[in-house]
Amino acid sequence: xxxxxxxxxxxxxxxxxxxxxxxxxxxxxxxxxxxxxxxxxxxxxxxxxxxxxxxxxxxxxxxxxxxxxxxxxxxxxxxxxxxxxxxxxxxxxxxxxxxxxxxxxxxxxxxxxxxxxxxxxxxxxxxxxxxxxxxxxxxxxxxxxxxxxxxxxxxxxxxxxxxxxxxxxxxxxxxxxxxxxxxxxxxxxxxxxxxxxxxxxxxxxxxx
Amino acid sequence: xxxxxxxxxxxxxxxxxxxxxxxxxxxxxxxxxxxxxxxxxxxxxxxxxxxxxxxxxxxxxxxxxxxxxxxxxxxxxxxxxxxxxxxxxxxxxxxxxxxxxxxxxxxxxxxxxxxxxxxxxxxxxxxxxxxxxxxxxxxxxxxxxxxxxxxxxxxxxxxxxxxxxxxxxxxxxxxxxxxxxxxxxxxxxxxxxxxxxxxxxxxxxxxx
Numbered sequence: 564x565x566x567x568x569x570x571x572x573x574x575x576x577x578x579x580x581x582x583x584x585x586x587x588x589x590x591x592x593x594x595x596x597x598x599x600x601x602x603x604x605x606x607x608x609x610x611x612x613x614x615x616x617x618x619x620x621x622x623x624x625x626x627x628x629x630x631x632x633x634x635x636x637x638x639x640x641x642x643x644x645x646x647x648x649x650x651x652x653x654x655x656x657x658x659x660x661x662x663x664x665x666x667x668x669x670x671x672x673x674x675x676x677x678x679x680x681x682x683x684x685x686x687x688x689x690x691x692x693x694x695x696x697x698x699x700x701x702x703x704x705x706x707x708x709x710x711x712x713x714x715x716x717x718x719x720x721x722x723x724x725x726x727x728x729x730x731x732x733x734x735x736x737x738x739x740x741x742x743x744x745x746x747x748x749x750x751x752x753x754x755x756x757x758x759x760x761x762x763x764x765x766x767x768x769x770x771x
Numbered sequence: 772x773x774x775x776x777x778x779x780x781x782x783x784x785x786x787x788x789x790x791x792x793x794x795x796x797x798x799x800x801x802x803x804x805x806x807x808x809x810x811x812x813x814x815x816x817x818x819x820x821x822x823x824x825x826x827x828x829x830x831x832x833x834x835x836x837x838x839x840x841x842x843x844x845x846x847x848x849x850x851x852x853x854x855x856x857x858x859x860x861x862x863x864x865x866x867x868x869x870x871x872x873x874x875x876x877x878x879x880x881x882x883x884x885x886x887x888x889x890x891x892x893x894x895x896x897x898x899x900x901x902x903x904x905x906x907x908x909x910x911x912x913x914x915x916x917x918x919x920x921x922x923x924x925x926x927x928x929x930x931x932x933x934x935x936x937x938x939x940x941x942x943x944x945x946x947x948x949x950x951x952x953x954x955x956x957x958x959x960x961x962x963x964x965x966x967x968x969x970x971x972x973x974x975x976x977x978x979x
């Protein structure tokens with residue numbers, strides 16, 4: 564969402580410093596939103612898929628090690644326990660008990676040795692849809708002012724106003740959700756958008 | 772890196788279908804790279820910072836619970852152990868031993884109850900620099916052809932050639948690194964770029 568607000572905002576703001584009709588700014592903005600939406604959405608899908616693959620490969624590996632080198636795996640459970648302050652004798656007893664059930668044993672190794680958490684079901688698809696939809700919604704906020712204004716300058720002013728407002732709302736909600744300081748959280752998200760837009764604007768003006 | 776290759780590639784390809792001089796394609800491409808680089812780089816910085824914040828807040832909370840409601844926390848250690856197949860008596864003995872050291876106790880809760888891993892030092896700064904640098908390098912690959920060609924069409928052809936090649940190299944290396952199937956991994960990364968560019972091209976052509 565944050566990239567969806569920021570990148571099309573910065574791009575269209577940048578172009579408004581170099582182009583003199585809203586038409587081309589709109590074409591660029593739409594092309595950017597389509598590109599970002601697909602690239603990040605499908606990229607998120609691949610990342611989610613890799614995560615599931617990685618987890619499954621590691622789990623299979625643990626099960627196979629439990630079959631082929633059980634003494635070694637038992638030793639690893641003991642070591643994971645002594646590492647967190649359990650005395651050797653007790654660690655041995657716990658390891659023996661966990662090893663009574665192969666699923667528990669493999670799960671323990673995944674959590675304590677590899678620190679891997681089971682990815683949630685449909686992770687890849689949910690990631691892809693969330694990212695693509697957020698980018699799409701985010702991207703239209705900075706872009707729509709160029710549709711309803713006649714000059715690049717009035718488009719830029721309106722786009723700055725609505726986008727900075729939207730970035731602040733988003734930053735505020737995000738800070739609230741993640742438990743961060745509301746004021747600094749809000750300002751940080753808005754600043755990124757403003758810095759990115761200013762850089763794109765100055766760069767586009769300089770080279771055109 | 773993948774977004775840095777794909778988004779500026781798709782945007783410039785899209786614009787090459789709507790604009791007739793390389794000059795404006797280059798201005799848009801540069802503005803997009805600047806915007807994406809800053810938005811994603813600083814966004815990565817904030818994400819890294821949130822992660823560290825989140826970890827520290829949770830750790831502080833665990834230490835405070837250990838002080839204020841130790842019986843409850845002891846019970847939680849026991850439950851985490853019985854959940855992975857350790858019998859109640861043994862779980863109690865282990866919990867008592869772990870609780871002898873507050874650091875071990877808090878660490879155990881962080882790993883087993885909250886499943887939080889300590890973020891590496893300088894995570895936020897490293898994230899920001901890696902993302903920004905990758906986006907910058909990635910972005911110039913699809914853009915430079917428009918600098919060295921005279922027409923939007925020859926720019927587009929050269930950009931497609933070098934970018935699809937770069938996407939395949941990147942997809943191959945990424946698959947190798949993450950242990951995925953090399954052929955499907957390579958094709959997936961390249962496909963995202965091609966789909967995003969085709970969508971941006973068709974959209975830009977349709978609206979201009």
